[in-house]
Amino acid sequence: MTRASLPVGQIGDYEIKQLKIFKTVADCGGFSAAETELNISRSTISIHISNLESRLNLTLCRRGRAGFSLTEEGSVVYDATIKLLGELEDFRNTINDLDAQPAxxxxxxxxxxxxxxxxxxxxxxxxxxxxxxxxxxxxxxxxxxxxxxxxxxxxxxxxxxxxxxxxxxxxxxxxxYSDTCYLYCSPDHPLYSLSEEELSDEIIDGVPAAYAGMKTQEIIHGHLANMNLKATAYNYESRLALLLSGKFIGFLPAQYAKPYVDRGELRAIAQDRRFYTLExxxxxxxxxxxxxxxxxxxxxxxxxxxxx
Known part of the structure; x- marks a missing residue:
């Protein structure tokens, strides 16, 4: 550190103005380049930076023949300035939003x-x-x-x-709301005509199944762990198409499957043990x-x- 820092105390409008000038100088890479951006003279910029350094009791930048650069303290102050100005902007937007028509x-x-x-x-x-x-x-x-x-x-x-x-x-x-999902097959699938007593877990797990193809809750993973997963269909619509082909079984929400069940195009199998709830x-x-x-x-x- 170039100086022993002292407590800053209250930050007012004038200090915020100086910090904005300091940030612009740092962004522009020097006093000369910041003149156009700030629309003030180089000498005025230099006064503001010097006053800010005195106020903070820190050396923020080096300027001279070697060019412009931030000191270690200057880099810390620059990062803190970005955070401070961002929070001030958020505060302003929040207050402005309180009375404004939503847009x-x-x-x-x-x-x-x-x-x-x-x-x-x-x-x-x-x-x-x-x-x-x-x-x-x-x-x-x-x-x-x-x-x-x-x-x-x-x-x-x-x-x-x-x-x-x-x-x-x-x-x-x-x-x-909550969804209960059951395991379904279509009339063209071999399991459709079997009775509940005939639908053993071994038989169910032996036929090709379609699933969402992603990591799921533990309870869902438990249902899928031993199944013969042969197709991936994340969306219900595409999964339904696979089930209606008669070549796959798969889970669907009862509410979504209901019209197809009512028309005899789907059947829920092993309802007493092959189901789970989605919140x-x-x-x-x-x-x-x-x-x-x-x-x-x-x-x-x-x-x-x-x-x-």
Missing amino acids: GHLTVLFSDTISLDSRAKIPKVFQRFAKLAPEVYLTSEVARMTEIERQVMNEEADIGFIPFHRSLEGLEYQHI IMAITKKTSTVNKVRSLFIKTLRDSYRDQ
Whole structure:
């Protein structure tokens, strides 16, 4: 360290102005290059930096024939300045959002058939939200569970709807509804005509099966562990096509399979032991930053389920 540092004390508007000038000088690589960016003279810039160094009791940069460079302390102050200015910007946006009409963009991601499941009431939620925030641009997409988690964590999406399969540190979870999944086959499959007594685990595990093709909850893994996994189909629609071919068996949510069961196009087998429950969750990122658009959508979501 070039000097013994002293407690800084209160940081006011003038110090923040100096820090902004210091950051610009560092970004530009010197006083001369920062003149145009800051629209002030080099001598004025030098005065501001000197005053800041005196205020902090630190040498922040070296300037001379060898060129411009930050000292060790200068690099630390530069990183802290970026953090401070970012937090100030977040604060300003938060306060501005409190009284402003919701505007901007909202991205909602769904896994599989959740968006049109009657228990999720998503069309009703969209209807209410669009009335409350007509200026918000909505994006609604279907994606894989892991991709939904990634985008919500990275704030590329605002909210996601997925079957619960793990708990991630940076996410918040809200239960939406539960799905019971059974093992199904079609009339063209050899197991369709067998009685429940004939459907031993050995027979079931001996025929080709289709599954989601990803790491799942322990209970689901237990069902799949001994099965003859011969096809991957993440989406229910593509898995259903494999089952209807008569060549594969596989798990589907009872609600999704019901129309096909009612028409005799599918049959649930070994229902007493070959089933599991999926908890459908809405996920958002844990954050202290106020996002008025996202908060309004979540409130609309909760109000819709409270009515139900």
